[in-house]
Amino acid sequence: MKIGIVGDEDAMAMFKFAGVAKCYGFEEIEKALNDDELAILIITHEYAKKLKEKIFYHRLQKDLPIIVEIPSKHKEVVEDTIKKVIVRAVGVEID
Amino acid sequence: MAKEILEGVKPTRMELLQMRKRKALAMKGHQLLSEKRDALISSFFDLIRKRKKIRKEAEKKLEEAYKALLMAEMVMGEEKVRDIANKYTKERNVKMEKKNIMGVAIPKFEIEEGESLEYSILSTTSEIDEAVKKSREALDKLVELAEIEGSIQMLGKEIEKTKRRVNALEYIFIPRLLATISYIERQLEEREREDFFRRKRMKALLQKHE
Numbered sequence: 001m002k003i004g005i006v007g008d009e010d011a012m013a014m015f016k017f018a019g020v021a022k023c024y025g026f027e028e029i030e031k032a033l034n035d036d037e038l039a040i041l042i043i044t045h046e047y048a049k050k051l052k053e054k055i056f057y058h059r060l061q062k063d064l065p066i067i068v069e070i071p072s073k074h075k076e077v078v079e080d081t082i083k084k085v086i087v088r089a090v091g092v093e094i095d
Numbered sequence: 096m097a098k099e100i101l102e103g104v105k106p107t108r109m110e111l112l113q114m115r116k117r118k119a120l121a122m123k124g125h126q127l128l129s130e131k132r133d134a135l136i137s138s139f140f141d142l143i144r145k146r147k148k149i150r151k152e153a154e155k156k157l158e159e160a161y162k163a164l165l166m167a168e169m170v171m172g173e174e175k176v177r178d179i180a181n182k183y184t185k186e187r188n189v190k191m192e193k194k195n196i197m198g199v200a201i202p203k204f205e206i207e208e209g210e211s212l213e214y215s216i217l218s219t220t221s222e223i224d225e226a227v228k229k230s231r232e233a234l235d236k237l238v239e240l241a242e243i244e245g246s247i248q249m250l251g252k253e254i255e256k257t258k259r260r261v262n263a264l265e266y267i268f269i270p271r272l273l274a275t276i277s278y279i280e281r282q283l284e285e286r287e288r289e290d291f292f293r294r295k296r297m298k299a300l301l302q303k304h305e
Contacts, residue, residue: 066245089251
């Protein structure tokens, strides 16, 4: 199975070096989420922030691809979307 | 408010016996499910702890990779670096296996080692090599992270489901069963009293006639 990336150009270049073949633009996120070949989808933080709702619903509905959020080049504080999943499961926020 | 009882129950002795059986089953199910829930939650916490560690490592690796890429771009120019990235990509795929934790299928990834990049050594600098190496390391860590985050996601869903089942049993189904049982018992007792009284009355009437 494959790994995909949604992100800015720097991140894309980097992951291309690393051997990630499937690169998606911001508009193609639907396509990426419904791709059966993808096992992991890497999303940079900036995009993940804009796609918060979509990611959340995707996580509830489907198992694959697994979404991994990474910080982008301009380092920001990363607020994890997976925290929401944790809160739903156990009812409290855990660090 | 009177407690709700199950619908379509006739107050007979047979039903009473059946209800008692169902109650025993429900109690057992509740016990098992809540044990499952506790076990799931404890492994969930383990995963969260593990994730924190690996996430930190992955972020560090990523930062290094970004830096290496920046260096390469500085030396060779952005255009050139992206060109190389686009042209000479060698795919690395992952193999997915499923592992089983308490009946939950959890993904396990193994990254397949692709061939190394074949760009010309003459037209590139060592910074590119460094960037490639670092970004590969970062990807390895990210795959590990994905495995754990995926597990968290799936376990989380399962915990939610189990919790809902436990609560449904505890707060709705079992109270209803108990209410039904006591309803049938009361009905039966009432019928017995009626019967008893009827017999007494008949006896009295018969005695009067004699």
